[in-house]
Amino acid sequence: MTTRNPSRRRIKPVQSYTASALTFEEERLLQQAIENSKKISNITHGGRDLHIPMGPVFYPTVEEFEGNPLHYIDKIRPIAEKYGICKIVPPKGWNPPFSVDMESDKKFETKEQLLHRIQEGITFGDGEEYSASSYLKMALEKTRKWIAESVASGNDEPSDSVTLEFLERTYWDIVEISHENFEVEYGNDVDSHVFGSGFPRSERGRGVYDKPQDIDESKKELPEPKFGTEEFYKETYWNLNNIPNAPDSILKHIKVCINGINVPWMYFGNLFSTFCWHNEDNYLYSINYHHWGAPKIWYGVPGNKQDAAGLEKVFKSYLSTKMRDVPDLLHHITTMFSPRMLQIADVPVYKLNQHPGEFVVTFPMAFHGGFSTGPNVGEAVNFATHDWITHGSNASERYRSFSRPAVFSQDRLTFTMANHLEEQKSYNTCKLLAQELKRVIEEEIRLRTKLIDQGVRDVSEYIDLPKNRVDQLDEESADYDDKRLCHACKHTCFFSCVACECSRSKVSCLRHSHYMCRCPTEKRYMMIWSTEEEMQKVYDEVNNFCQMLKEKGEGSAHSDNESAPKLDDADSEEKSDEIRVSPGDEDEKRHREYKVDVSANSNLSRLPITGQKLLGDSLLLYRKRDLDSNNSYFEKKMKSSYE
Structure with a gap:
């Protein structure tokens, strides 16, 4: 019998690594992530090589602007509707007072967006509560810090400035390829009935929540005020409190206040705060006004059934696993993906840069989304013209299919x-x-x-x-x-x-x-x-x-016998006597050349607050010389600020 040598070294058993078991849901999401990475690995480069054509920009005359905005929008609709979104630049002299009480200590809730995960459709968390002034101060400080660090990190941009093009590229880098956490607090859907609108209140009862005691009966029968007067800013239907009740507006028959529909919502934006892909409730029109701050970059898809279905197909392909559990995920407005994904799927998509003092209109069923390039204040509301009735019917049928x-x-x-x-x-x-x-x-x-x-x-x-x-x-x-x-x-x-x-x-x-x-x-x-x-x-x-x-013989505004104005080339503005329109070349140039001032003398360190006003020239983070000289909104100087 052979005895075992006690001095013989025993080999230690190999200890294999066993990963903790994934839940069924985690396994599904992991598989979806792997599939998505296969789809985009050869086509996405973050924000590089992103070429999105510009949407149309319209320039109404003073005479047009003194009229009903619904009539003007109906006039430009044959051109603009094909893009899903358009921008309207008011005439020179447009300078409405900013009416939000910036000294108020009323606080609103914010949503915390995880930018590096915003493609996943996850629910936004709750951010901190802020007053209007404390939010903008926070956003301004964060923007200045980020820009300073970004420039210091060795980017090719000049040491004293970055462009909108750079910010757009960086945004998509963070969304698509960044592995670092990037959190943004966004003050969206703030009730203007509670916190106040950026526009002054009508004295003729044109706002849906105007009370009888607020109406000056003696002014009801007066003629419409002239463009640029104090009375004009209160009573014009370009005032977002008033446009749902404009003549020929269907929504004027809705006498109950519906936040975000006929009562405007305020939006307090931050660097890269995102409004995700969506179309409007009941497929209504929307109009968004930029009161103050850094520009917003918008993306829009035409509102016809084919293109809307194309976006939904891309969405379902990218988030098919999650949509098995949440079929109406697209209605949650929590998902943003690059417009490049739409271009690859042959879905047309267009871009707009919205600066302070400018309106953006979205058309029925048109998907849109975008982000802010810094702190800003915006306002939005819905409206509907009589051509909307078919879109409303389509929305109703779709909601029934989702039990919404x-x-x-x-x-x-x-x-x-x-x-x-x-x-x-x-x-x-x-x-x-x-x-x-x-x-x-x-x-x-x-x-x-x-x-x-x-x-x-x-x-x-x-x-x-x-x-x-x-x-x-x-x-x-x-x-x-x-x-x-x-x-x-x-x-x-x-x-x-x-x-x-x-x-x-x-x-x-x-x-x-x-x-x-x-x-x-x-x-x-x-x-x-x-x-x-x-x-x-x-x-x-x-x-x-x-x-x-x-x-x-009462046909439509653009009947079959009447040729609608066309947007053919860079000379469109000169060719059309009816509609002053830019095909986007000028806006694209501004997009490339805009500068964000991060020098020591910049106003990034200041919060532009003057009692009831929020004014300034270079307060937008952008140099005055780069701004549209026709927009007198920026002509006033800041009189006081937070240090």
Whole structure:
């Protein structure tokens, strides 16, 4: 028997490394990240080689600017709508006072954006709370520090300045290829009703939340004020408090305050704070005004179905794993990806640089997003013209597919428009209204007949239901609509609904009554607010009015017989007597040549606050000599500041 040599060295067993197990969700996201890296590894270079064509820029005359902005936007729509977004530069002399109380200690919440993860669609965290002045001071100090460190790190930019082009390139470097954390606090969606608008308040009751005691009755009958006067800034419909109530605006019939829709939201921006890809609620138009600060860089995609679907396809491809759990992720407005990804997928995308004193308009269904190049203050609100009706219908159908409530009932607004036929100025827009009425009425009657044939009881004659109010949407009507949302698709049951004996609160639209419960059909009953005769009468009135407009020859603003203005080349502005427009070359030049001043004498160390004002020339972080000389907004000097 052989004995074991006790002196023999024993080999220590190999200890293998075992990684901690990933959760199922972590494994899925890891696989998605790997797939995404394969897709973009050969095509993305951060912010390098990013060539996005510029969107159109329009320059209304004083006469045009004194008129209704909805009429001007309708005039430029044949050009601008093809880009999804456009910029409007007011005439020389536009210099509205900045009306936010910068000395107020009221605080608003901010969102914390993780820029290095903003492609992942993660929910934004909560940032700190700030007053307007403390936020801008923080943002200004952070911007100055970042620029100083960026220049000191050995970039090729001049030692005393960086360009907008450099900032755009750096932004996409951080978003796409950076491994370092970059956090930004963004003061978005700040309620102007609570914190104040940047525009002065109307004294003629033109704002949706203007109270009777705030209205000067003696001024109501006065002629419209002249451009550039103090009264003009209060009463012009370019004032974002007023534009939802402008003549020919559909939203003027909504008398309830809806934040961000007919009540403006304020936006306090920071270096690289991001407004992610989205289109507007109910596919409305939007108008954004830049009050003060560093420029915003916008990206826009045309609002036609093909291009909007193209963006959604890119979005789903990039975040397919996450969207299995969150199908409506795109509606969360938490995801930003490079416009280069759209270009690769043959989706057209355009860019705008928005400077203080300028408006950006987005068109129905048009996706848009972008970021701030430093601290700034903006304001935005929605509006709708009569051509919007088809877009609103498309939005309603899409929301139903995601079980997402609309901000207001499309059916109610359609019937409200039919109740104000005197506002219909053209055959084409009236025809759109008639077509939408015909669609909803035919579906309503067809489904009523089908369900009653299946055994659903019509109890209308036994229940005293309030009639639908169609002259306006007020607080009471909005509350009532909220109580009759379909439990399946969240659509407002405006004409009728189905209920069941098993529930005292649950209702369903006629499309989805079979999802409501498992009770037999004989337990279900239908409640009807609008009879077939009433609906048919409304349609007949609209159809007859359309025929009258057709016979009178009241076409659209740009009918088939009238050639709409075109944007062909760099000489477009000279060729068109109707519309002064820049095709973007000038804006692209400004984009390349703008400078951010980081020298010792720059105003980056100062917070430009003067009581009720927020003014300055080089206060924007940008040198006065590079600014548009036509914009007198920048002509005043800063009188006091925080050191």
